[in-house]
Amino acid sequence: MSTLLKIDAVSIQLSGDLIVDRLSLSLEPGDIGCLLGPSGCGKTTLLRAIAGFIPVSSGQVELHGKTVSSGRVQIPTEQRQVGMMFQDFSLFPHLTVADNIRFGINRLPKKQQEERVKELLIRIGLNGYQNRYPHELSGGQQQRIALARALAPKPKLMLLDEPFSSLDAELREVLAHDVRRLLKEEGITALLVTHDQQEAFAMADKSGVMYSGQLLQWETPYALYHQPTHQLVADFIGRGVLLNGEIREHQLHCAFGIIEHSQLHNKPDMSVNFLVRPDDVLINNDSSMQAIVVGCGFRGSHYLYTLELADTSHVLAVGPSHQPLKTGEQIGIDIDFDHLVVFDSSLCELPD
Numbered sequence: 001m002s003t004l005l006k007i008d009a010v011s012i013q014l015s016g017d018l019i020v021d022r023l024s025l026s027l028e029p030g031d032i033g034c035l036l037g038p039s040g041c042g043k044t045t046l047l048r049a050i051a052g053f054i055p056v057s058s059g060q061v062e063l064h065g066k067t068v069s070s071g072r073v074q075i076p077t078e079q080r081q082v083g084m085m086f087q088d089f090s091l092f093p094h095l096t097v098a099d100n101i102r103f104g105i106n107r108l109p110k111k112q113q114e115e116r117v118k119e120l121l122i123r124i125g126l127n128g129y130q131n132r133y134p135h136e137l138s139g140g141q142q143q144r145i146a147l148a149r150a151l152a153p154k155p156k157l158m159l160l161d162e163p164f165s166s167l168d169a170e171l172r173e174v175l176a177h178d179v180r181r182l183l184k185e186e187g188i189t190a191l192l193v194t195h196d197q198q199e200a201f202a203m204a205d206k207s208g209v210m211y212s213g214q215l216l217q218w219e220t221p222y223a224l225y226h227q228p229t230h231q232l233v234a235d236f237i238g239r240g241v242l243l244n245g246e247i248r249e250h251q252l253h254c255a256f257g258i259i260e261h262s263q264l265h266n267k268p269d270m271s272v273n274f275l276v277r278p279d280d281v282l283i284n285n286d287s288s289m290q291a292i293v294v295g296c297g298f299r300g301s302h303y304l305y306t307l308e309l310a311d312t313s314h315v316l317a318v319g320p321s322h323q324p325l326k327t328g329e330q331i332g333i334d335i336d337f338d339h340l341v342v343f344d345s346s347l348c349e350l351p352d
């Protein structure tokens with residue numbers, strides 16, 4: 001099957017400013033992609049260009065092998081078969097749930113409309129709600145209906161821009177799982193923009209971090225977390241710290257002592273920053289490597305500790321939620337790097 005969405009070296013200028021800078025990514029049919037990144041990095045602008053609301057200045061957007069946007073081509077939004085669910089895309093208040101869902105398929109024969117509405121209501125867990133009005137629904141139910149409305153015409157591609165940002169954390173998580181299941185059941189390819197990494201990890205097959213209009217990495221959520229290829233991605237995704245070290249003869253000399261790792265075998269001698277995730281630090285009081293607990297945050301299922309090492313640098317560690325460690329306590333730790341991620345500290349922050 002051919003690639004469903006291909007964005008090839010797309011740049012977008014708005015009011016003379018370069019907002020998206022030579023960005024490339026692709027999605028295979030049925031994949032869910034997710035764009036993360038700090039506020040103002042250009043995520044929404046990219047979605048708007050894919051939808052056809054704004055033109056690209058160079059590069060091209062292909063849907064199902066057909067160019068829909070380029071410097072010369074601009075296929076109108078309504079011919080792109082793209083569904084959209086944006087944060088401010090509210091339901092029509094004067095229409096019932098069924099009429100809201102039916103909105104984009106009102107040219108189909110009545111019977112087919114009824115069947116599609118019923119099928120979607122069952123899939124979103126709101127069978128029996130067809131005659132209600134939006135004001136008679138909770139926020140989460142309204143978002144489900146908005147999703148059903150967007151999915152009703154069976155778009156080739158769904159674009160979701162912060163669709164759950166107005167909902168509380170617990171509901172967001174439930175909806176993220178439900179929406180993923182629904183998109184997979186319907187076989188619809190989707191590109192989601194969110195600030196919430198947990199949401200991205202829960203939903204995405206492929207995920208990426210944008211920064212100043214550039215896409216720094218486009219990978220599985222697992223690789224983005226464990227094998228970031230850029231310091232800004234390492235810093236932005238998940239918890240962790242970057243510590244200084246020196247690679248000498250394929251060994252890392254750092255606050256933990258001398259570390260050997262297969263990922264150092266092909267590295268030349270250099271000064272590096274290396275990534276330490278909380279899951280790399282194991283609390284073990286039999287260990288001779290000592291650290292002092294300088295911070296302690298209760299997270300319900302676990303504690304997140306800030307530990308000070310002998311050279312005063314800080315790392316994070318996770319401990320069980322019962323029998324917490326106390327601030328000021330001296331403990332033993334082991335370091336267990338499954339993936340050792342090192343960055344040449346002399347390299348600049350952004351790719352050119």
Ligand SMILES: Nc1ncnc2c1ncn2[C@@H]1O[C@H](COP(=O)(O)OP(=O)(O)OP(=O)(O)O)[C@@H](O)[C@H]1O
Pocket residue numbers: 014015017019037038039040041042043044045046
């Ligand atoms: N119509 C416009 N004209 C000029 N600049 C614009 C326009 N729309 C957006 N911008 C600018 O483009 C940049 C990227 O905006 P965009 O909304 O794409 O960011 P974002 O990554 O989606 O941010 P957020 O996460 O806060 O929604 C911002 O600096 C914004 O001010």
